[in-house]
Amino acid sequence: MKKLFSALAGALIATPALAQDAPKIDGADTSFMIVATALVLMMTLPGLALFYSGMVRKKNVLATMAQSLIATAVVSLLWIAIAYSLVFSGDGPVIGDTARVLLSGVGIDTVSPLAKRIPEILFMAYQMTFAVITCALVGGSVAERMKFSAFIVFSVVWLFIVYVPSAHWVWGGGFLQKMGLLDFAGGTVVHINAGVAGLVCALVMGNRVGFGRENLSPFDVSLAVVGTGLLWVGWFGFNGGSALGANSRAVFAIVATHLAACSGALVWSGLEWLERGKPSVLGVISGAVAGLGTITPASGYVLPWHGVVIGLIAGGVCYWFCTVAKHKFNYDDTLDVFGVHGVGGIMGTLMAGVFATRAITASDSDPGVAGLLEGDAHQFVVQAIGVGVTIGWCVIGTLISLKIVSLFTSLRVTGDDEREGLDIALHGEALHHQ
Amino acid sequence: MKIITAIIKPFKLDEVRDALLAVDVHGMTTTEVKGYGRQKGHAEIYRGAEYIVSFLPKLQIEIATTDDRVEGVVAAIRKAACTGHIGDGKIFITPLESAIRIRTGEKDEEAL
Numbered sequence: 001m002k003k004l005f006s007a008l009a010g011a012l013i014a015t016p017a018l019a020q021d022a023p024k025i026d027g028a029d030t031s032f033m034i035v036a037t038a039l040v041l042m043m044t045l046p047g048l049a050l051f052y053s054g055m056v057r058k059k060n061v062l063a064t065m066a067q068s069l070i071a072t073a074v075v076s077l078l079w080i081a082i083a084y085s086l087v088f089s090g091d092g093p094v095i096g097d098t099a100r101v102l103l104s105g106v107g108i109d110t111v112s113p114l115a116k117r118i119p120e121i122l123f124m125a126y127q128m129t130f131a132v133i134t135c136a137l138v139g140g141s142v143a144e145r146m147k148f149s150a151f152i153v154f155s156v157v158w159l160f161i162v163y164v165p166s167a168h169w170v171w172g173g174g175f176l177q178k179m180g181l182l183d184f185a186g187g188t189v190v191h192i193n194a195g196v197a198g199l200v201c202a203l204v205m206g207n208r209v210g211f212g213r214e215n216l217s218p219f220d221v222s223l224a225v226v227g228t229g230l231l232w233v234g235w236f237g238f239n240g241g242s243a244l245g246a247n248s249r250a251v252f253a254i255v256a257t258h259l260a261a262c263s264g265a266l267v268w269s270g271l272e273w274l275e276r277g278k279p280s281v282l283g284v285i286s287g288a289v290a291g292l293g294t295i296t297p298a299s300g301y302v303l304p305w306h307g308v309v310i311g312l313i314a315g316g317v318c319y320w321f322c323t324v325a326k327h328k329f330n331y332d333d334t335l336d337v338f339g340v341h342g343v344g345g346i347m348g349t350l351m352a353g354v355f356a357t358r359a360i361t362a363s364d365s366d367p368g369v370a371g372l373l374e375g376d377a378h379q380f381v382v383q384a385i386g387v388g389v390t391i392g393w394c395v396i397g398t399l400i401s402l403k404i405v406s407l408f409t410s411l412r413v414t415g416d417d418e419r420e421g422l423d424i425a426l427h428g429e430a431l432h433h434q
Numbered sequence: 435m436k437i438i439t440a441i442i443k444p445f446k447l448d449e450v451r452d453a454l455l456a457v458d459v460h461g462m463t464t465t466e467v468k469g470y471g472r473q474k475g476h477a478e479i480y481r482g483a484e485y486i487v488s489f490l491p492k493l494q495i496e497i498a499t500t501d502d503r504v505e506g507v508v509a510a511i512r513k514a515a516c517t518g519h520i521g522d523g524k525i526f527i528t529p530l531e532s533a534i535r536i537r538t539g540e541k542d543e544e545a546l
Contacts, residue, residue, distance in 0.1 A: 055480075215485040217478055282480055323482025336481060 025109065026117040032246035033118045033126055039237025040129035044068050044136045047234050051227025051289070052140050055282070055335050058219040059421020060144045062429050067139035067151055074155050075135050079128040086164045088112060088127065091173030095165055100124075114171070115244040126241060127167075134163055134190045140335035141198030144216075145208050145412050148426045153405045158197065162397035166193055166390060181386035182356060182369060182379070184253065185242035187297020187348040188390045195342015196391050198333055200398040205411050207332035209418050221282050228285040232261055235292045239299040252360060253299040256307030257292060260299075263308045264291020267315025283319075286340060290318035293344030298352035301369065306355040310348065318343050346387055353383030435530040435542065436504050438497045441469065441523040442515040447493055453514035454497070457506045461546075465494045473521035492523065498530055498546055 049068035053061045075083075082101055090097030099105060106120050115123040135155045139146070146154075167189045169176040176188075183189060210216060218224065239257045243250035268287025269279035294314035295307050302310070322339035326332075333339060354372045356379055362368030370376040405411060412418075417425035424430050442450060447464065454462065468489035475488040499507055508525055516522055535545040 212483075215487070216483070217480055217485050217487075276479055278479075280479065286481060327482055 024117065025111065025119055026245070029117040029245035029247075030119060030122060032250070033115075033122050033241060033244065036237035036241025037122065037126045037129055039234045040126065040133065040241065041072075043231050043234030043238060044072055044129070044133045047227050047230030048133060048136050048140075049227070050223045051231055051285075052143060052224075052335055054220050054223030054225070054227060055218045056143050057216060057421070058431055059423055061219050061423065061431055063148065063422030063426055064139070064143045066148060066427060067143065067146075068136040070148070070152055071136035071139065071155050072132050074152060075132045075159055076128055078156065078159055079131050080124070083131060083159060083164050084124050084127065086160075087167045087172045088114065088124075089172075092168075093175040093178070094169070095174075096168050096172050117245055123244070127171075130186055130190055130238075131159065131163055131167070134186075134194050135159060137190070137194035137337055137341055138197045138201065141202045141333045141337040142205055142411075143334040144422065145205060145334075145418055146201070147409060147411065147413050148422075149409050150405050150411045153408050154201075154401055154411075157404050158398065158401040161401050162193055162197060162394055163189070165397075166393065169389070170386070176386050176389060179385065180369070180379070180382050182301055182352045182383065183297045183349060183386070184300035184352070185239040185296045187293075187345045187352070188386055191293045191296060191341040191345025192349065192387065192390045193345075193394050195338040195340070195345055196394040197398040197401075198337030199331070199342060200395055201402065202331055202333045202338070204399070204402050207330070208334065209415060211332045212327070212330065218282065221285075225281060225285055228288055232258075232288060232292065235261070235296075239296055243300055249300055249360065252304070255304045256299050256302055256310075257295050259304055259307035260291040260295035260311030260314065261288045262291070263311030264288055264294070264315040264318075267312050268319045271316065271319050286322065286336070287315040287319065290314045290340050290344050293341045294318070294348040294351070297345065297348045298355055301352055301357065301361050301371075302355040303357055303360065306351075306357070310351050310355070313351070314344055314347060317347060346391070349387050349390075350380070350383050353380035435498065435500055435533065435546070437528050437530045438499060438504065438507055438511070439526040439528070440495050440497075440511050440515065441467065441492050441525075442495065442511070443517065443521065443523060444491055444493045446515045446517075447495075449514040450495065450511055453510040454507065457503070457510045459497055459499065459503075459507055459510075461497070463496045465496075467492050467494045471521070471524065490521070498533055500543055500546065 045068060049065040053064040056064045080103060085098055085100035086096045088096060089100040110120045112120045112123045139151060168174040170181055170183045170189050235257050236254045240250040240254040243253055265284045265288040269284045272283040273279040291311035291314045295310050298310060318340050321343045322336045326339060356369045356371035358368035358370050358374060369379055372380050413425060468491055470488050470490055475486055475490055478485045478487055497507060504527060511525055532542055533545040534541055
């Protein structure tokens, strides 16, 4: 086994060496990243839209899909206009610069210093799909009660107050990256931010009418199953693509990702089987998504079997948060954005510091990163600091964002509109007229 | 004349229909209904949230028939709709005062 991994490390050393000599756009890397970009966009549309809308009540299905749709439209335009530049241009400790505003300077042959083998426009588009899904994820915690207009304004404000600085800190040369924080594909930037923001939104907006008393059962779990399938496959682009090229690291990330999803699904449904006597389909898909979210930050730093362990832990801990903690503390995170993504992102980021493996992370210019398992506690401390900073800023930034939104419009629909359902009240449409 | 109202499990409809054809009953009306008896619904659990679904989907069939055929019809429905498990349904028999065929104006037993 050891021989195999040293051979792999050797292969990994060769790739960045080429990139450092002369930035040259590579056809294989470019084609892989085009596919990865499409896969990540597919995660939001239709993946997340189906996953989420299958879990809400029939009267809120279209409104829930509308959140994913509008997040895609709004965030994509803002990303290209300003956000990309603020995240990935310049290397200030807190925020980037405006050199790439409205894609100025992005030409046919320019490359980003962060991804030297693919066109910069592709790197920009790939990162855009991450910003899109992060904002869309937040919508799950406030589904069935947030106003559509409020969600649009929130997406705009929150993108700039929380996502943009956070992504710059972790990926764009900011202080967390300089400190050495590992977040391969967005455990902190995407999942912790979306989960924590979701929890803050749910707490600020209050529980849905009838939460804990009335039947709020899902409209159609089969839609959520289809959505999960699209998310699962899309995650190959999410985590594999974060290697930014068609290389062994991408494949290792994909394999660890798949294994984590499998073990997460088995643990969650197994726990249900033990506790309730029946494994629910919703439990299988919840466990899979928990595994996927949790492996994300670690996916490019760990060995395949680490993915299995991370998925096992994810399935158990996220299960507890979604089925016990939420009811015990009586908060209404509609679709468990915090319980699945937030908790998964936090655990995954910490576990990157446990399982990081030199054989995977080393290159000729970098001796690689070792986690606790290889005897280095330093990386774990860095990961913990990253988690703390991200949670702290996300709580503050989300509260500020909600305050700003409330200056323009109320956050929540009226009680009557909530009872009637958001599809009719907000969109004038409904499923299945009879 | 009597009207026989039976509440049955929806998936038993075809068997009931065949059984009724066998005893020469050629007309019935069905309605999708929801309700519960001793079965008292079932529990559904979604991520730890438990919901009791009291009103289960059932089919209601109505058959108008002559007094002398009531026993045969009831027996046919019972035999075909029975699974032996709780929730198989019920049969109600009520007097029917009159019946009229809209097309011809025939009345009562001639109209059945």
